[in-house]
Amino acid sequence: MNFDLSGEQQMLQDSVQRFVQKDYTFKHRRKLVAHGNGFSRDMWRTFGEMGWLGVAVPExxxxxxxTPVESALIAEQLGRALVLEPYVMCGVFPTALVTRSASGKQRDALLAEIISGETVIAVAHSEREARGVVSHVAATARLMADGAWRLDGHKTLVVGAPAADRLIVVARVAGGVRDDSGLALFIVDPRAPGVTLEPYRLLDGTPAADLLLANVSVDATAVLGTPGSVLAGLQAAVDEAIVASCAELVGDIDDTVDLTAEYLKTRKQFGVPIGSFQALQHRIADMAIDAMQARATLHRALRALTADGETRSVEVSGCKAQTIRSGKFVTQQGIQLHGGYGITDEYKVGHHYRRMLIVDVLFGNMEYHLNRYARRIQEEARTLVA
Incomplete structure (x- = not known):
């Protein structure tokens, strides 16, 4: 795959970069955290007007x-700016899920609402014991005699839920907690009887909530796809969201390197910039190398999204493991090279570290994805030996 940007892709990247530099400064972000709820409806509508939401949805x-490449270009620039509105979790993830699971007028109507920015949709998939396993779903949905469905269960880490107009809930209609079959998707009104949101702020200021479902009734029109057979589409949407979140983290990593390099040029000790000290030059060079490794594995994952099934998902796991590893190293080094000041609220580099911690826990942490990727490497090695 050729990763030289086309003219159109370069224009897209430049437009996002100009927007965040002008309209989403670090000062604006801090004000939103301090005096808002971490989500601006006006900003979300602007994302829609700019054409960023659902950018990979087919014409x-x-x-x-x-394609997901364009989603990654947008996510990377939003990551550099530490944008609080969850572009990946309420933009990339639900559009990928609806595109692959819904059909006909239902699909087109939902996508139109998401793309415009007028409707915010959050996905309630994660559960406390899932730890990255997409098929782990304990929440249940029962088909009643009147044709309605009754939903019960507990979902965690529903990013964007406090601001959401609708929720896409993953529930089990048959089978055991980790069976591949038996999953279904439902559109749920967060204000419906039996729905309880427990909102909170994530470490980086992003709004999220836990979701409690107690005998929640939804009619047949709220079902996305065929109940019991949505895992393939769900896994593909999760893979696309993971890659987009890795792109966002690459933006965090690159900005941390730039901020730290600038700080080393301006901070003086013994009458000279500390960037002239050879030991610190070695450390910033190591940070730059890790940034390049993260970008390289992101490119590999974007290419893997064109594949199908297990091969795609394992490559995506490799991408997440490497970008989180690089993100931890770079952001921690950035804080240290800022003399410890980097962890304070006034310094942007510390916020990049917090964002990295959040990306790590979404869809399974680094250890889960590293082990998954390592198992595939071991299987391939045994095959070659045999």
Missing amino acids: AFGGPGF
Whole structure:
């Protein structure tokens, strides 16, 4: 795959970069954290007007017809700016899920609402014991005699839920907690009887909530896809969201390197910039190398998204493991090279570290994805030996 940007892709990247530099400064972000709820409806609508939401939705479904590469370009620049509105979790993830699971008028209507920015949809998939296993779903849905469904269960880490107009809930209609079959998707009104949101702020200031479902009734029109057979589409949407979140983290990493390099040029000790000290030059060079490794594995994962099934998902796991490893090293080094001041609220580099910690826990942490990727390498090695 050729990763030289086309003219159109370069224009997209430049437009996002100019926007965040002008309209989403670090000062604006800190004000939103201190005096807002971490989510601006006006800003979300602006994302829609700019054409960023659902950028990878095919033209036939009402989208601009780009690819996950364009989603990654947007996510990277939003990561550099530490944008609080969850572009990946309320933009990339639900559009990928609806595109792959819904059909006909239902699909087109939902995608139109998401792409416009007028409707915020959060996905309630994660559960406390899942730890990255997509098929781990304990929440249940029962089909009643009147044709309605009754939902019960507990979902955790529903990013964007406090601001959401609708929720896409993953529930089990058959089988055991980790069976591949038996999963279904439902559109749920967060204000419906039996729905309880327990909102909180994540470490980086992003709004999220735990979701309690107690005998929640939804009618047949709220079902996305075929109940019991949505795992393939769900896994593909999760993979696309993971890659986009890795792109966002690459933006965090690159900005941390830039901020630290600038700090080393301006901070003086013994009458000279500390960047002239050879030991610190070695450390900033190591940070730059890790940044390049993160970007390289992101490119590999973007290429893998064109594949199918297990091969795609394992490559995506390798990407997440490497970008989190690089993100931890770079952001920790950035804080240290800022003399410890970097961890304070006034310094942007510490916020990049917090964002990295959040990306780590979404869809399974680094250890889960590293082990998953390592198992595939071991299987391939045994095959070669045999």
